[in-house]
Amino acid sequence: MLKNPIKLSATLLGMALVAFTSCEDQDFTDVNNDATRVEVNTISAEMAKVRDYVPDYAVMAHRGSTFWAPEETESAWRWAREMGADYLESDLQCTKDGVILANHDDNLKRTTNIENVYSELVPATRKAFYMRHGMSEAEAEKLVAADKASFRPYYAMSYMYEELLALDAGSWFNETSIEQARESFSEQHQYISALEDQIRYAEGKMLARDADGERIYTVTGTWNPDKPRDCLTYKFEYVDDPQDTGNRPGVYIEFKESWLNPSDFEKRVYSKLDELGWNIITKPCDGEPFYKNNKVNVGNTNGKVILQTFSLESLRRTAEEFQGKIPMCFLLWEGNGATDLKYDTPQGYASFINLGLEYKAHIIGPCIAGAPNDYPEMNAPWQAYLIKKSGMLNHPYSFDSYAQMGKYFGQYNWGNTLQYDEVLHGIYGDGLFTNRSEMSLKYLIDNGLRKAPAPQTVPDAVETLKRLGY
Secondary structure (H helix, E strand, O other): OOOOOOOOOHHHHHHOOOOEOOOOOOOOOOHHHHOOOEOOOOOOHHHHHHHOOOOOOEEEEOOOOOOOOOOOOHHHHHHHHHHOOOEEEEEEEEOOOOOEEEOOOOEOOOOOOHHHHHOOOOOOOHHHHHHHOOOOHHHHHHHHHHHHHHOOOOEHHHOOHHHHOOOOOOHHHHHHOHHHOOOHHHHOOOOOEEHHHHHHHHOOEEEOEOOOOOEOEEEEOOOOOOOOOOOOEEEEOEEEOOOOOOOOOEEEEEEOOHHHOOOOHHHHHHHHHHHOOOOOOOOOOOOOOOEEOOEEOHHHOOOOEEEEEOOHHHHHHHHHHHOOOOOEEEEEOOOOOOOOOOOOOHHHHHHHHHHHHHOOOOEEEEEOOOOOOOOOOOOOHHHHHHHHHHOOEEOOEOEOOHHHHHHHEOOOOOOOOOOOHHHHOOEOOOEEEEOOHHHHHHHHHHOOOOOOOOOOOOOOHHHHHHHOOO
């Protein structure tokens, strides 16, 4: 999940104008009162059916966990699955050879050893890679020369996935998270994940590894410089996870800024979900419950995939490709440019809700205040009220403390009695992104929000890591 302001064109600003129940020129000074007077569009009955594919008080394991394990790796997602999270959350990117990644940072320096392995150069193995896939030595040398001209060091888009598999995505965590460090995160190779990996973990699988502990895969095809993302096929091997206890979470996947990925990226994700059996538009899962046999079953329901983005361009393209038939979340972050609509007024906030509805979103995802992230407050009671008024779901991000859970989920009501408390009941969210699944799940259970048949116990976080071999 990114934290970037949303830039709007003059056209979109015009589309985002909001009407008011009173005079349009009236001054708005008290947001708590003014929120009740702002007109906001409401979700259609057809879109509401898709909205209801999502379970109440869904817990989204943000990048698996950024607290307990190296984010968006096998260790983080296996842990989140076993803890009982409803969704494994990730960010999507595309490699030079077309593999869809489940990885947050566009620049890979923070979470891998890419500087030591490749420095700022095109990988020295690139020529051999081309020759293994049908190019002559002369052709391969020309391709490498062309790659050098357009190369963006450390950006995933400039690397073949096979090259990224040489990187260590686990050891950095032990250097930056001293209290949660575990030798196994360095000793057991943690890889940059593909979207396919994330989905297989949700299905109860783990990577198939050889005798040296390296993942097993093959790459076939002949390189075509005119279609670099479509000429090779990666075949990944998986095995049943012997520590799987039966939870089947869904996936909550983010389209990042449009410049990071090919212009048809949303279509590529649609096709990949279809290939993996996770596109409910072509393979619906009607009638399955969210929880079954005291286990999470979201990954077997029509709510198995939720899409998300901060980007208005991606929001538009996702609407075109998915037609509002898969739940979609429009993420909000405070803007700071001259053309940004402001979130700190009811009319500005309602305008973003209306944009979400215009482009077939079912969910708004605002950031929340409080340590340790100290994001801007975009889910104050009046903002949560406007989301509720629209009929959209509210999935705030990201929860890292018990105090944040209490603030937004009813333990204390901001110290205020507000005119719309009867609508919100002091609860400012319908689900939540969390880096601490164990904490968020326990809070919801203890406060009666995560009701049976959802599991009513939460495993110990550290013991779960140990059980999983970490």
